[in-house]
Amino acid sequence: MYNFEFEKPGSIADAVAALGSEDAMPLGGGQTLIPAMKQRLNAPSKLVSLSGIAEMKGVCVRDDGALSIGGATPHAVVAAEAGAHYPALAGLASHIGDPAVRNRGTIGGSLANNDPAACYPSAALGSGATIVTNNREIAADDYFQGMFTTALEEGEIIVEVRFPIPEKANYQKFVQPASRFALTGVFVAKYADGVRVAVTGASEEGVFRWSEAEAALSSDFSASAVDGLSVSPDGMIGDIHGTPAYRASLIKTLTKRAVAAAA
Amino acid sequence: MPQVSMTVNGKATSGDVEGRTLLSAYLRDHLGMTGTHVGCDTSQCGACVVHVNGEAVKSCTMFAAEADGATVDTIEGQANADGSLNVIQQAFQDHHGLQCGFCTPGMVMSAAALLKENPKPTEQEVRDYLEGNLCRCTGYHNIVKAILAASGQDVGAIAAE
Amino acid sequence: MPKDSGIGASPKRREDVRFLTGAGNYTDDINVAGQAYVHFLRSDVAHARIKGIDTSAAAGMPGVVKIFTGADFEGVGGLPCGWQVTDRHGEPMQEPPHPILAQGKVRHVGDPIAAVVADTYEQARDAAEAIEVDLEELPAIVDMKAALADGAPKLHDDLTSNLCYDWVLGETDDAVVQKAFDEADHVTTLELTNQRLVANPMEPRVAVGEYKRGTDEYTLYTTSQNPHVIRLLMCAFVLGLPEHKVRVVAPDVGGGFGTKIFHYAEEAFCTFAAKACNRPVKWTASRTEAFMSDAQGRDHVTKIELAMDKDNNFTALRTNTLANMGAYLSTFSSSVPTWLHGTLMAGNYKTPCIQVNVKAVFTSTVPVDAYRGAGRPEATFQIERVIDKAARERGVDPIKLRRQNFITEFPYDTPVALTYDTGDYNGTMDKLEAAADIAGFAARRAESEKNGKLRGLGINCYIEACGIAPSNIVGMLGARAGLYDAATVRVNATGSISVMVGAHSHGQGHETAFPQVVAEMIGIDESQVEIVHGDTSKIPFGMGTYGSRSLAVCGSAMVRATEKVINKAKKIAAHLMEASEADIELKDGMFSVAGTDKSVAWGDVTLTAYVPHNFPLEEIEPGLEETAFYDPANFTYPAGAYACEVEVDPETGKVTIERFAAADDFGNIINPMIVDGQVHGGIGQGIGQALLEGCVYDENGQLLSGSYMDYAMPRADDVPFYTVDHSSQTPCTHNPLGVKGCGEAGAIGSPPAVVNAVIDALQSGGKNVTHIDMPLSPGRVWAAMNG
Numbered sequence A: 001m002y003n004f005e006f007e008k009p010g011s012i013a014d015a016v017a018a019l020g021s022e023d024a025m026p027l028g029g030g031q032t033l034i035p036a037m038k039q040r041l042n043a044p045s046k047l048v049s050l051s052g053i054a055e056m057k058g059v060c061v062r063d064d065g066a067l068s069i070g071g072a073t074p075h076a077v078v079a080a081e082a083g084a085h086y087p088a089l090a091g092l093a094s095h096i097g098d099p100a101v102r103n104r105g106t107i108g109g110s111l112a113n114n115d116p117a118a119c120y121p122s123a124a125l126g127s128g129a130t131i132v133t134n135n136r137e138i139a140a141d142d143y144f145q146g147m148f149t150t151a152l153e154e155g156e157i158i159v160e161v162r163f164p165i166p167e168k169a170n171y172q173k174f175v176q177p178a179s180r181f182a183l184t185g186v187f188v189a190k191y192a193d194g195v196r197v198a199v200t201g202a203s204e205e206g207v208f209r210w211s212e213a214e215a216a217l218s219s220d221f222s223a224s225a226v227d228g229l230s231v232s233p234d235g236m237i238g239d240i241h242g243t244p245a246y247r248a249s250l251i252k253t254l255t256k257r258a259v260a261a262a263a
Numbered sequence B: 001m002p003q004v005s006m007t008v009n010g011k012a013t014s015g016d017v018e019g020r021t022l023l024s025a026y027l028r029d030h031l032g033m034t035g036t037h038v039g040c041d042t043s044q045c046g047a048c049v050v051h052v053n054g055e056a057v058k059s060c061t062m063f064a065a066e067a068d069g070a071t072v073d074t075i076e077g078q079a080n081a082d083g084s085l086n087v088i089q090q091a092f093q094d095h096h097g098l099q100c101g102f103c104t105p106g107m108v109m110s111a112a113a114l115l116k117e118n119p120k121p122t123e124q125e126v127r128d129y130l131e132g133n134l135c136r137c138t139g140y141h142n143i144v145k146a147i148l149a150a151s152g153q154d155v156g157a158i159a160a161e
Numbered sequence C: 001m002p003k004d005s006g007i008g009a010s011p012k013r014r015e016d017v018r019f020l021t022g023a024g025n026y027t028d029d030i031n032v033a034g035q036a037y038v039h040f041l042r043s044d045v046a047h048a049r050i051k052g053i054d055t056s057a058a059a060g061m062p063g064v065v066k067i068f069t070g071a072d073f074e075g076v077g078g079l080p081c082g083w084q085v086t087d088r089h090g091e092p093m094q095e096p097p098h099p100i101l102a103q104g105k106v107r108h109v110g111d112p113i114a115a116v117v118a119d120t121y122e123q124a125r126d127a128a129e130a131i132e133v134d135l136e137e138l139p140a141i142v143d144m145k146a147a148l149a150d151g152a153p154k155l156h157d158d159l160t161s162n163l164c165y166d167w168v169l170g171e172t173d174d175a176v177v178q179k180a181f182d183e184a185d186h187v188t189t190l191e192l193t194n195q196r197l198v199a200n201p202m203e204p205r206v207a208v209g210e211y212k213r214g215t216d217e218y219t220l221y222t223t224s225q226n227p228h229v230i231r232l233l234m235c236a237f238v239l240g241l242p243e244h245k246v247r248v249v250a251p252d253v254g255g256g257f258g259t260k261i262f263h264y265a266e267e268a269f270c271t272f273a274a275k276a277c278n279r280p281v282k283w284t285a286s287r288t289e290a291f292m293s294d295a296q297g298r299d300h301v302t303k304i305e306l307a308m309d310k311d312n313n314f315t316a317l318r319t320n321t322l323a324n325m326g327a328y329l330s331t332f333s334s335s336v337p338t339w340l341h342g343t344l345m346a347g348n349y350k351t352p353c354i355q356v357n358v359k360a361v362f363t364s365t366v367p368v369d370a371y372r373g374a375g376r377p378e379a380t381f382q383i384e385r386v387i388d389k390a391a392r393e394r395g396v397d398p399i400k401l402r403r404q405n406f407i408t409e410f411p412y413d414t415p416v417a418l419t420y421d422t423g424d425y426n427g428t429m430d431k432l433e434a435a436a437d438i439a440g441f442a443a444r445r446a447e448s449e450k451n452g453k454l455r456g457l458g459i460n461c462y463i464e465a466c467g468i469a470p471s472n473i474v475g476m477l478g479a480r481a482g483l484y485d486a487a488t489v490r491v492n493a494t495g496s497i498s499v500m501v502g503a504h505s506h507g508q509g510h511e512t513a514f515p516q517v518v519a520e521m522i523g524i525d526e527s528q529v530e531i532v533h534g535d536t537s538k539i540p541f542g543m544g545t546y547g548s549r550s551l552a553v554c555g556s557a558m559v560r561a562t563e564k565v566i567n568k569a570k571k572i573a574a575h576l577m578e579a580s581e582a583d584i585e586l587k588d589g590m591f592s593v594a595g596t597d598k599s600v601a602w603g604d605v606t607l608t609a610y611v612p613h614n615f616p617l618e619e620i621e622p623g624l625e626e627t628a629f630y631d632p633a634n635f636t637y638p639a640g641a642y643a644c645e646v647e648v649d650p651e652t653g654k655v656t657i658e659r660f661a662a663a664d665d666f667g668n669i670i671n672p673m674i675v676d677g678q679v680h681g682g683i684g685q686g687i688g689q690a691l692l693e694g695c696v697y698d699e700n701g702q703l704l705s706g707s708y709m710d711y712a713m714p715r716a717d718d719v720p721f722y723t724v725d726h727s728s729q730t731p732c733t734h735n736p737l738g739v740k741g742c743g744e745a746g747a748i749g750s751p752p753a754v755v756n757a758v759i760d761a762l763q764s765g766g767k768n769v770t771h772i773d774m775p776l777s778p779g780r781v782w783a784a785m786n787g
Helices: A012-018 A033-038 A075-081 A087-093 A099-104 A107-113 A120-127 A211-219 A244-262 B023-030 B087-094 B104-117 B123-132 B141-150 C016-020 C121-129 C144-148 C174-182 C227-239 C265-276 C287-293 C376-394 C398-405 C425-435 C438-450 C471-476 C510-522 C550-576 C602-610 C672-692 C745-764 C778-785
Strands: A005-007 A024-027 A046-049 A059-061 A067-070 A130-133 A137-139 A158-163 A168-175 A182-191 A194-200 B003-008 B011-016 B049-052 B055-058 B071-073 C036-042 C048-054 C064-069 C112-118 C132-137 C163-170 C186-197 C206-212 C217-222 C246-249 C281-284 C297-308 C314-326 C353-362 C454-463 C485-491 C497-501 C529-532 C584-587 C590-593 C599-601 C625-630 C639-648 C655-665 C723-725
Touching (some): A012 A046, A075 A099, A087 A168, A087 A182, A099 B055, A107 A120, A107 A158, A120 A182, A120 A194, A182 A244, A194 A244, B011 B023, B023 B049, B087 B104, B087 B141, B104 B123, B104 B141, B104 C016, C036 C265, C036 C287, C112 C121, C144 C314, C144 C353, C174 C353, C217 C265, C297 C376, C376 C398, C425 C438, C425 C655, C438 C454, C438 C639, C438 C655, C485 C550, C497 C510, C497 C550, C510 C550, C550 C602, C590 C602, C599 C602, C655 C745, C672 C723, C672 C745
Parallel strands (some): B003 B071, C036 C281, C314 C353, C655 C723
Antiparallel strands (some): A067 A158, A182 A194, B049 B055, C036 C112, C048 C132, C163 C353, C206 C217, C206 C281, C297 C314, C454 C639
């Protein structure tokens, strides 16, 4: 990979300052960035590690009842510590990558990268989470803007993610057999004011909400409520692991399973 | 070049590294500890797994600079003080849990992390935990068996032949 | 009671201690003082004419030692193909040159265009980015049928077409074959693909070349299954170096599965460049590079037809196969679809009339060569899939149909050039039926159905030709090498033994298993016997480890050499005890005179050999060391029967392997633990082929499965525990150990069992699915169910 200057600040303010230099990039757990750099797909002049910033780590429940997760919190910590408050989210975190990856990869890194097959975007969108950066709060509905594209601006880092805790929720991941990313993943969360269904892995536009299912499930939170619906294969990803039609079919199957598991 | 220091298998080490120097390269090239292997470049095969501050990580997907000040444990430090194989290593030998040996360091390090977290895993838990460790020789049969045996469970009933 | 040492025992592997403590010595662990690093600039297009290469900017970059292009290798040979196939008209195959670095054209993504040697690897890679290559892109040649069409673009301008050869085996008279089909009561036809695979040993390939000007000696450290073969090919065909000045060392090798048999450009390059740069040169493949430079496996497209009479006896079999060679002929590539595939098309069955047609095709893809099983998995898959389909079409039990057509008398001359020396296919099937608990399947299926899953049972048999190979036979068939092996048994004065063997373990545990044989023959402790391998400077000669041959061929050489040692030792013992040599017996490490109480220990005899104060010098020389070369009389024929049970999720198409049982006849067994492990590993790879793995190129020749992100390797949670049984044993009749070889069986026998099981599951669910091409990924199974 190309060489770069490595910096590991101890505070958000220092990290933001370090990211001010030209071609600097933040480094979360590096579990996606480092393999990409090995292929020389990125050439940062400087990598600013976020792993030394204590204020960006940890899991806690806020006064408003939302679950707060620091942007630099590794998946393994979320898997271990979020379970008491938001089991579906902990379950999702416990199946990202593999154990070693989960010890390094972070929620902020995953959401900033917004891989179309990553798990966390479906939880954030499916929970109506708030992405808190060093200078603003972004609603999940505004944050995800297509494959590998987010509302983040250059040098902006995710310091915290706030998840409203649902009454019931579940995540169903159907793995792509090689990468073990989601070939399709569906996150279903039932809140007092309605149900949210977020789908990852399937769409060429990245994570999205399946609004027909949300409407149906908001009036009847049962697997059979989705029976009459279908997802159009248009715009779904087709690759060597699955056709658009297959992914469309999985969305429905996994939604039903998520609802059944949540209920 | 920045200097990093870390305690590897209980011994203080330090060296000048580039920003891009991976932990695996620090171990192999700077310290000459070639027991940690590199089998892929997409963070999947797990031959490079070591423990950093007690947690399993893929050393090919972590910069050496990130481990500055850390405690690192590698396959070279796993044997008992008298040089004899530790419980996990011995189970791998007893149950033929390795063939070519290339994935083995990562397997042993992952197994150690698993058993620390879950001292009596089920077969399924072992298989799930090894999601990030590829072996091309054994079909995993004897690796899973060895880890179950290392946890003190009776593997006599597992089909051998 | 199981034995605790010697033949048939399972001592713990001695190599494990170093592997388990990080003390293994793999090629990438070797660093030679002063070494430079090479990075290969590889083509990113499948097919193009090289109009120009400008290295001037790169040459001035930091750390660059020297930059090489194809022009630097015009004075040396290309990589040779070791097997000359003769086509159906008696003409030799078309054999294009295979340069070390591309000359004139690039022919696959990954074809090396230039090589940069620099002080560090990153510097070499930086400089490679500064090389300007002017490529005129040409049409990619990916699909085999299209490659053979009239007017198709040619990959090799000097060849007449993209056809390497058009080959036939068995009944060559088309009219005779057609008559058999015309007279058949039923014909079952199946078109199938045996998809391209990537071997993926976990250790990527590495080469380190060193040249010592003072003595004009070269050393190549390389990840090889057969260092002597590499030395021979590189010296004789590529670089034109004297063999005695070249040492090839393959230290611990991290898996091979065939892909480390072949002589690769990078090996010759590092050897050549070490002298040209006057520095050692090291190359370590990244996994990404491995996907575009390691020879790949399989890639056959076949139509198979099976004719049966009214009683379901097989009467004729005909196949037409297209076999992908890739862009160049790798070392043994031409032999795989022919002599390692066509010859196995009788399978375990007494089909009287067989015709095998194979067209081998050049495409702009990575070269294809032997991968675990090499040709035999392709043969087995066709036969066992078509039989399964036939059983379904005829409404007969698939086990019964197989049993009815088994070969039962041996030796048996097949219509496709082999003579099976021994076997007991019904006996092996009996073992399988017990091991797999076939009788309990119906209850297990009912249980699965209760849980909303479809359950299927798949059965298949296999036979393979191993112990490769009798030199006179393979010579007639086009091999350009002999396929014997060699061993030297060196007895030290104190009685311990070093055995130098030509086989080279890359996971098979030779260091443990081979001493079991020698120790038992002499009656000494195994710890007194050490194996030396993997270094041309230490071993007499050897053709290496592949084709399940190590024990059957090299082990036989070791037995012969040990016999020679024992015979000489008996002469010494006879002299010491003043007895007739004919009366000397050796048991448990003691020589005794028959009918007396006189005896002398092994150690006393060996000491006498080296301290010949009291020695029959007029009859025998001092010392105790013997070498034997062993050339087998026939192939060996391991055979077996496998059973797989799957569950299919009808909503997602996801297949789960619930049970897997294997019954193999490997003849005699030296180390059951190692044999079990070999079978496990083969099954793991076979399940990988059946459900997960596939090397896919798009229409532009771009590799879509170029990393573990898209090439699905089997993981621990993809497979179950396996039940393996090798108690069905018909010893090989022609080698001294009666062994057949076990390394490839699992990979050969398991894919059809898995696919047969999935088809059975889908049929049980009322789906009229008769075939799905591998890998049976969830998406494909779902599409078949909903098709």
